[in-house]
Amino acid sequence: MAELVPGKKDAESPPAVRPDLVELTGYHSAQVEVEVRLNTNESPLSPPPEWLEAFRAGLAELDFNRYPDRQAIELRRALGDTHGVGADHVFCANGSNEVLQSLLLAYGGPDRWAALFEPTYTLHRHIARITGTAVAAGRRTDRYALDLGEVARVVDANHPVITFLCSPNNPTGRAEPLDQIRAVLDITPDLVVVDEAYGQFAPSTAMDVVRSGVAGSGRLVVVRTFSKTWAMAGLRLGYLIGPPEVVQACELVALPYHLDAAKQLAGRLALQFVDEMETRVAMINEERGRIAAAFSTLPVETWPSDANFILFRPTRKKAEEVWADLLDASVLVRDCSQWPGLAGCLRVTVGLPTENDRFLAALSESLR
Numbered sequence: 056m057a058e059l060v061p062g063k064k065d066a067e068s069p070p071a072v073r074p075d076l077v078e079l080t081g082y083h084s085a086q087v088e089v090e091v092r093l094n095t096n097e098s099p100l101s102p103p104p105e106w107l108e109a110f111r112a113g114l115a116e117l118d119f120n121r122y123p124d125r126q127a128i129e130l131r132r133a134l135g136d137t138h139g140v141g142a143d144h145v146f147c148a149n150g151s152n153e154v155l156q157s158l159l160l161a162y163g164g165p166d167r168w169a170a171l172f173e174p175t176y177t178l179h180r181h182i183a184r185i186t187g188t189a190v191a192a193g194r195r196t197d198r199y200a201l202d203l204g205e206v207a208r209v210v211d212a213n214h215p216v217i218t219f220l221c222s223p224n225n226p227t228g229r230a231e232p233l234d235q236i237r238a239v240l241d242i243t244p245d246l247v248v249v250d251e252a253y254g255q256f257a258p259s260t261a262m263d264v265v266r267s268g269v270a271g272s273g274r275l276v277v278v279r280t281f282s283k284t285w286a287m288a289g290l291r292l293g294y295l296i297g298p299p300e301v302v303q304a305c306e307l308v309a310l311p312y313h314l315d316a317a318k319q320l321a322g323r324l325a326l327q328f329v330d331e332m333e334t335r336v337a338m339i340n341e342e343r344g345r346i347a348a349a350f351s352t353l354p355v356e357t358w359p360s361d362a363n364f365i366l367f368r369p370t371r372k373k374a375e376e377v378w379a380d381l382l383d384a385s386v387l388v389r390d391c392s393q394w395p396g397l398a399g400c401l402r403v404t405v406g407l408p409t410e411n412d413r414f415l416a417a418l419s420e421s422l423r
C-alpha cells in the first residue's frame with residue numbers, strides 16, 4: 056500500500072487517499088474454491104424455483120432502457136406490509152451494508168460519534184471510519200453479553216449520534232433481549248440501530264419494539280437483509296424499518312436510482328415466498344441444534360446461538376491449525392482468532408445436513 060501513503064506523490068502518480076483511510080484494511084472473507092462453504096453465513100439453498108420462474112417472467116417485462124422507480128415504492132410497500140408499517144418507514148439499498156453506510160453518511164461524519172460494543176460485526180466500525188465518523192467502542196462481558204453499565208459509560212463519554220446493536224450478534228450468536236434494547240433507548244437520546252441481518256433465526260425481534268410505540272421507539276431503526284434467509288446474497292438487497300425522518304435522511308445521501316429495477320422486482324417477488332423461507336429457517340435452526348449437541352462431545356468451548364452460525368474455540372489445538380485441517384478436507388469456516396476479544400475462535404455457518412456432517416467429521420478428525 057506504499058503508493059497510498061501521503062507524501063509519495065510524483066508528477067505521474069495519483070494523489071494520496073484521505074489520510075484517515077491509509078490505515079484501513081478491508082473486510083475480506085477468504086474466497087477460495089471448496090466443496091463445503093461455511094464461512095459467510097449465506098443460505099445453503101438457492102431461492103425457490105417458483106421465485107426464479109416469476110423473476111424470469113418479470114425481467115422479460117422490464118423496460119431496461121428506462122431508469123428504475125427512484126422511490127422503489129412497490130418494494131417498499133411490500134416490505135412495509137410484511138412488517139406492519141407504511142412505505143414511508145422503509146428505506147432500501149444494495150445490501151444491508153449500504154443501508155448502514157447511508158445511515159452513517161446521513162448522521163455520522165466529522166465531529167460525530169458512533170458507538171458499538173465489541174466483539175461485534177466488524178463492518179460497523181469499518182463503515183463508520185470510511186464515512187469519517189469517530190468510533191466509540193465498548194466491550195461486551197466475558198460471555199459476550201451487552202453490559203448496560205458499559206453502554207451508559209460509552210454514551211456519557213462520547214454522546215454518539217448512533218448506537219449500534221447487532222441482534223443476533225455476529226460473530227458471537229446471541230439475540231439481544233427486547234428489554235435490553237429498550238434499556239439502551241433509555242440510555243441514549245439519539246439513534247439506536249439494531250442490525251438484524253440474522254433476525255429471522257432468532258426468537259425475538261426489535262421490530263416489535265418499533266411497532267410498540269414505547270418511549271424512544273421513534274429513535275429506533277432495524278436493519279435487515281435479503282442475503283441470508285432470503286437466499287439472495289448475490290443480488291445485494293437490504294432495508295431498514297424506522298421513523299420516516301430517518302428514511303428521508305437516508306434518501307438525502309442515496310445516489311439517484313441507486314436501486315436497479317431487477318433488484319426491486321426480485322425483492323418484491325421474494326416476499327411472496329414467506330412460507331418457504333420459514334421452512335428453511337426451521338431446518339437451519341434444527342441443524343444448529345445438532346451441531347451444538349455435537350460440540351458438547353468435542354474439546355471445544357462454544358456459545359449459544361440464535362443465528363445461522365455458531366462460534367467455537369478449540370481448547371486443545373490452535374484455531375489456525377484446525378482451520379487449515381478443515382480446509383484440507385475442503386470445508387471452509389471463518390477464522391476469527393485474530394479479531395479483538397475472540398482469541399482462538401472459529402465461526403461455522405450452519406449448512407445443509409450433508410455439509411454439516413462433512414464439517415463435523417473433519418472437525419472430529421482434526422481434534423482427535
Ligand code: PMP
Nearest residue numbers: 150151152176225252280282293
Ligand atoms: N450485518 C451483519 C451483522 C452481517 O453479518 C452482514 C453480512 N455479513 C451484513 C450486515 C451485511 O449483509 P448484506 O450487505 O449482504 O446485506
